[in-house]
Amino acid sequence: MASEGSAQGDDGPLKHLHEDGPVRTADNTHNQSLHAEQTADKAEPDSMPSTGQAVPKEEDSVKADDQDASIQSPASTLAETLSLLSLSTPAAVEYKSSRLGQNGQQKEDDDGNHASSQTASQTRGTPDQSDAPRILVRKPAKPQEGDVSVGLVYDAIMEEHRGPPGHVERPQRTAVLVERLKETGLADRCCHVPARQATDEELQRAHTAEHVRHISGPRKDDDWLMGDNFYSELTPVAARYAAGCSVQAVQAVCRGDVDRAFAVVRPPGHHAECARAMGFCFYNNVAVAAMAARQEPGIERVLVLDWDVHHGNGIESILYDRPDIMYISLHRGNGFYPGTGEVYDAGKGPGEGFNVNIPWQRGGLSDADYIAAFDLVLEPIIGAYAPDLIIVSAGFDAVVGDPLGGMSLSPELFGHLTERMARLARGKLVLALEGGYNLRMTAECARHCMQVLLGGKPAVLDTPWKPAKDSELMLSLVAAIQAQHWPVLESISIPERFSKAWEFYLLGKQTAASLQVKSSPRTRSATKKR
């Protein structure tokens, strides 16, 4: 069992974790729910949101199904990227064929072990963690005065994971995002952190060896494993890159090579469980990265914050009994895919109190609901937990206009949330892309995050000043459940107290700086409320 004990030293206080049974599995409703989501794809995934959010016009020509869009990576083109890595497309194909027989059968050695780690390392020059304690980052091409050192980790080879035409989880998601960072000059202000694949050792901290073998080369009759995922020839390579780039971002930050980092990766990861691929995810990129972070000196507590609109069932189940990696998720609950992430799920065993779910009961929520969650519930918990590193499962499918999410967050909000996280954990912050299926809006969210990562101020929000009443009720419920683990929440653990605390907070002197709304809440409260 891969996750047993391998992440901690033998003398660590947590070595007994995972001993009391298998990790939890997601609700069986995921297939049905996913199909419902996929049909949403037909509803113009890249249509402009109706709320008038500013979106750059020049991207209007990018079509959902335009598989040949001339999007260039930071390394210019796929060919150039591969060239930089001393690779070529045939080499990648050779890599794949070296691990599959002529008829697609998986190669195994005499012990039943797959040779993927060695093959990957040897073929691609992947530095083993122990061999390469420092990461050779390339300095920004066009830095600006006062910029924070930010690592950008990306490789266009992840766009070689291709699904059926029209599928929402498509290569253009990362291509358009990176192009947006380039055309706004943000990419050139970042350090280039070399991309790489995750090793077997890294993957098997979060996944079973069998799972890694299957993803590395699934047999034709393994439909059960793939479930709702699509699979193309270079999917194994792309999936290893997605996990490896997330690890690379974390290691670059933990080792001081950069202050912050953004891993622009796909396929996404947060639905992938210990022994199961699901929800477009193969390896749990962020769980793998969080486990890798725990190998770094001085990183005792890691916070994984998941603001993707879907619950990260995979991260939760992999980390459910660990106190050293806390998981916080804001997501749509009430039957929304994947059907997990109940407010009462707070961890088990030594991990009890280190799992926090905020399952919004409906769509359509706005920035104010998220601001309230962060101000009154999450930041007090995070402050008390005092993580040494924060990794954000940065899905952007809660933004207005996303074809799956059904929420109404502005792209600017993600810059605000990034700033809040950057103030914590001594600034050690890594963002790793998860979902986000409206190409332009996803790219726009990422732009706002990157501007803040580089040290810029978040853009002004234009949001209702008060969270919805049902959001207040949910947040007070979260506070009531988590207050037994985090006493700092006791003061807002009943709805009336929460409502008063929010108004007190808004009308206090923090308001303008915190929300940066266009008109002050005091003015709005005078005109709208009282």
Ligand SMILES: [Zn+2]
């Ligand atoms: Zn999602």
